[in-house]
Amino acid sequence: MTGRSGLADVGEDVFGAAYEQHFRAMVRFAYLTTGSAAAAEDIVQEAFVDLYRRRDAVTQPQRWLRRAVANRCTSWVRRRVLERRHAFTEPPPHAAPPGEDAAVRAALRRVRPRQRAALFLRFYLDLPEREIAEVLGCRPGTVKTLIHRGLAALREQLDD
Secondary structure: OOOOOOHHHHOHHHHHHHHHHHHHHHHHHHHHHHOOHHHHHHHHHHHHHHHHHOOOOOOOHHHHHHHHHHHHHHHHHHHHHHHHHOOOOOOOHHHOOOOOOHHHHHHHHOOOHHHHHHHHHHHHOOOOHHHHHHHHOOOHHHHHHHHHHHHHHHHHHHHO
């Protein structure tokens, strides 16, 4: 073994050591940057997966990891800022389709996302099940189930 300066020289043993030695510190770093424990762990895991793939080319794993985690955190934060900026907000009352009231919109928000998507595509855009299946990446039978369960959940929400 030639030392811990690079993964190219010693392969997977040093990768394992780098993982043991740097994982927790990288997660702390990512958590402080993102404010999300789940995102921090995901970001660091992705960085280690990339490091493993590049282990023959990386000569300074700790330095490489810090940079990789920092870049991923920056991307994650930017994405969250954009999501918040473009988040769905309640449309003004005059923008709602005729016959739709606030209770229906509120109930729709509490239906599971895939069911809500299927309901929207079917009843707002009037798409056939075949096209909904293409949009959602599932089978037409799954679309029928999503719509059926979505309508049941919507009824339940409106009855409460």
